[in-house]
Amino acid sequence: MLTHQKIRQKFLEFFEQRGHKIVSSSSLLPNDQSVLFTTAGMQQFKPYYTGQADAKKDFDFLNTVSIQKSMRTSDIDEVGDETHLTFFEMLGNFSFGGYWKKEAIQYSHDFITKEMGLRIGHVSVFEGLPSAGVPVDEESEQIWKSLDSNIVVKKANIHDNFWGPTGNEGPCGPTTEIYLDGVEVWNIVFNEFYYSGSREELLSGKSSKKLDKLKTLGIDTGMGLERLTMVLQHKNNIFETDLFEPLTQSIPNHFDLRTKRIIADHSRTIVFLSSEGIIPSNKEQGYVLRRLMRRIMALNISEDIIDSVINTYAEQYPELQAKRREIHNIYSEELVKFNKTLRGGLNELKRLEKVDAVGAFRLYESFGLPYELIKDVAKDRAKDLAREAFDQEFKKHQEKSRAGAEKKFGGHGLLLDTGELRAGNEEELKKATRLHTATHLLHASLRKVLGEEVKQAGSDITAERLRFDFNFSHKLTSEELQKIEDMANETVENDYKITKEEMSYEDAIKSGALAFFKLKYPPTVNVYSVGDFSKELCGGPHVSHTAEVGHIRITKEEAVSAGVRRIRAVVE
Ligand code: GLY
Numbered sequence: 001m002l003t004h005q006k007i008r009q010k011f012l013e014f015f016e017q018r019g020h021k022i023v024s025s026s027s028l029l030p031n032d033q034s035v036l037f038t039t040a041g042m043q044q045f046k047p048y049y050t051g052q053a054d055a056k057k058d059f060d061f062l063n064t065v066s067i068q069k070s071m072r073t074s075d076i077d078e079v080g081d082e083t084h085l086t087f088f089e090m091l092g093n094f095s096f097g098g099y100w101k102k103e104a105i106q107y108s109h110d111f112i113t114k115e116m117g118l119r120i121g122h123v124s125v126f127e128g129l130p131s132a133g134v135p136v137d138e139e140s141e142q143i144w145k146s147l148d149s150n151i152v153v154k155k156a157n158i159h160d161n162f163w164g165p166t167g168n169e170g171p172c173g174p175t176t177e178i179y180l181d182g183v184e185v186w187n188i189v190f191n192e193f194y195y196s197g198s199r200e201e202l203l204s205g206k207s208s209k210k211l212d213k214l215k216t217l218g219i220d221t222g223m224g225l226e227r228l229t230m231v232l233q234h235k236n237n238i239f240e241t242d243l244f245e246p247l248t249q250s251i252p253n254h255f256d257l258r259t260k261r262i263i264a265d266h267s268r269t270i271v272f273l274s275s276e277g278i279i280p281s282n283k284e285q286g287y288v289l290r291r292l293m294r295r296i297m298a299l300n301i302s303e304d305i306i307d308s309v310i311n312t313y314a315e316q317y318p319e320l321q322a323k324r325r326e327i328h329n330i331y332s333e334e335l336v337k338f339n340k341t342l343r344g345g346l347n348e349l350k351r352l353e354k355v356d357a358v359g360a361f362r363l364y365e366s367f368g369l370p371y372e373l374i375k376d377v378a379k380d381r382a383k384d385l386a387r388e389a390f391d392q393e394f395k396k397h398q399e400k401s402r403a404g405a406e407k408k409f410g411g412h413g414l415l416l417d418t419g420e421l422r423a424g425n426e427e428e429l430k431k432a433t434r435l436h437t438a439t440h441l442l443h444a445s446l447r448k449v450l451g452e453e454v455k456q457a458g459s460d461i462t463a464e465r466l467r468f469d470f471n472f473s474h475k476l477t478s479e480e481l482q483k484i485e486d487m488a489n490e491t492v493e494n495d496y497k498i499t500k501e502e503m504s505y506e507d508a509i510k511s512g513a514l515a516f517f518k519l520k521y522p523p524t525v526n527v528y529s530v531g532d533f534s535k536e537l538c539g540g541p542h543v544s545h546t547a548e549v550g551h552i553r554i555t556k557e558e559a560v561s562a563g564v565r566r567i568r569a570v571v572e
Pocket of ligand 1: 039040041042163187189220221222223
């Protein structure tokens with residue numbers, strides 16, 4: 001039997017032997033902030049398709065191959081069936097002008113049939129979209145037929161056979177897909193367009209956004225490791241493969257099959273999300289993590305399950321091993337919170353004759369009872385409760401609390417809107433404020449030491465640490481890091497006063513203040529300056545003198561994706 005380790009190795013080697021550079025998985029937290037999670041292997045390569053970055057320069061190759069950690073929440077309600085997951089791994093080969101349809105189809109055909117010895121059930125190609133000027137993909141059909149005259153080629157529409165864009169805009173194009181035993185396993189995307197809107201806008205057919213031809217034709221493929229492993233190991237479903245076996249073994253037998261699968265799926269996702277430093281919360285990624293955790297906590301699952309996951313993946317992802325304790329801590333802290341409120345919530349739920357969206361959300365908000373648990377426990381009494389109505393209540397609540405937070409942070413709220421800074425109480429707020437000023441000092445120091453090519457790509461601040469992402473081409477040397485840290489600390493010691501000026505966005509940019517290109521700014525903005533050392537458009541809050549920041553220490557420097565570096569730092 002081919003183990004999952006062997007399958008990984010064969011895939012990478014197959015493409016390496018055909019001129020692809022092996023690139024490691026990027027983080028589950030994407031650089032592209034318009035999406036919550038990394039959903040596909042192509043995400044870290046987006047700039048290479050558009051010509052913003054040069055693959056030849058960064059990888060020495062025009063083609064890459066990777067196994068990408070991925071996460072999709074859109075299928076969350078499907079989890080429990082035979083093939084759907086929240087976390088999964090994606091095998092993919094990519095080309096940025098290196099090859100096109102003929103090679104891409106030939107490679108995938110040869111990998112499946114010759115290397116893996118499998119029979120292709122059928123393939124699908126794009127039926128075209130005349131209204132957008134995209135013709136039927138006859139070329140792909142012919143290539144398939146030339147490789148295997150008996151192959152069954154089906155046509156499919158834009159919903160099934162047109163990929164992307166991910167996020168607010170991006171590369172996209174028709175696909176051809178390979179089915180094994182009726183299961184879609186491999187998606188080969190021909191990135192020939194750039195769409196200036198989201199996928200939803202594209203599918204609506206009503207948007208005036210444009211579908212432009214890309215200068216360079218790109219290949220982007222994605223094959224679910226779990227699904228391929230299922231077929232290769234002759235299993236009926238993904239949960240019987242060796243990616244899940246050790247895990248499902250550790251789940252008590254009294255649960256029904258569906259629940260067991262949910263536990264297996266969620267515990268993997270919990271481990272991978274926690275290993276990326278996500279903390280359960282009521283917002284964004286943190287909310288997803290909380291929801292998954294509470295779902296399995298409500299089932300009283302032993303924390304040992306975390307170790308089963310880590311052990312299965314320790315070889316491929318050594319960081320899981322290194323973060324074992326941290327992951328357990330995140331889990332147990334949430335468990336304490338959950339247990340405290342759960343009992344009260346369940347009692348409250350018992351008293352309700354009928355559970356509607358308002359009641360369910362109140363139970364969620366006050367006691368942390370997740371929607372699914374309420375549905376499960378209340379059964380008939382919650383039969384009219386719909387996910388959409390619950391989400392609607394949730395949204396209303398988020399808007400209210402955001403307005404409240406903006407008031408507290410001085411009315412501007414610009415950065416809070418991005419979720420850059422998080423603080424739960426006054427004490428955390430003080431610490432996060434120091435870290436926020438430290439972020440400005442480090443940003444300015446990075447530019448002074450490394451050059452103006454450094455541009456902010458993301459920023460995230462909690463009461464414990466700051467995390468700053470920036471565009472830069474190579475790993476920082478320890479001398480560079482030292483210089484940057486020293487420069488920022490020198491500014492702290494000089495005890496500059498921090499000034500805030502309100503001006504029009506245009507004047508702010510003219511004055512040389514740094515802005516974060518990913519944000520939409522209002523016409524009037526605040527500009528925070530630290531002497532003439534740093535000047536940035538910003539919503540605050542900041543300390544009033546740099547000495548209040550304390551000593552800044554950079555704790556880590558790493559790559560987030562191609563061309564994007566990340567530093568973490570603390571203040572002491
Ligand atoms: N980007 C291709 C896929 O994820 O299927």
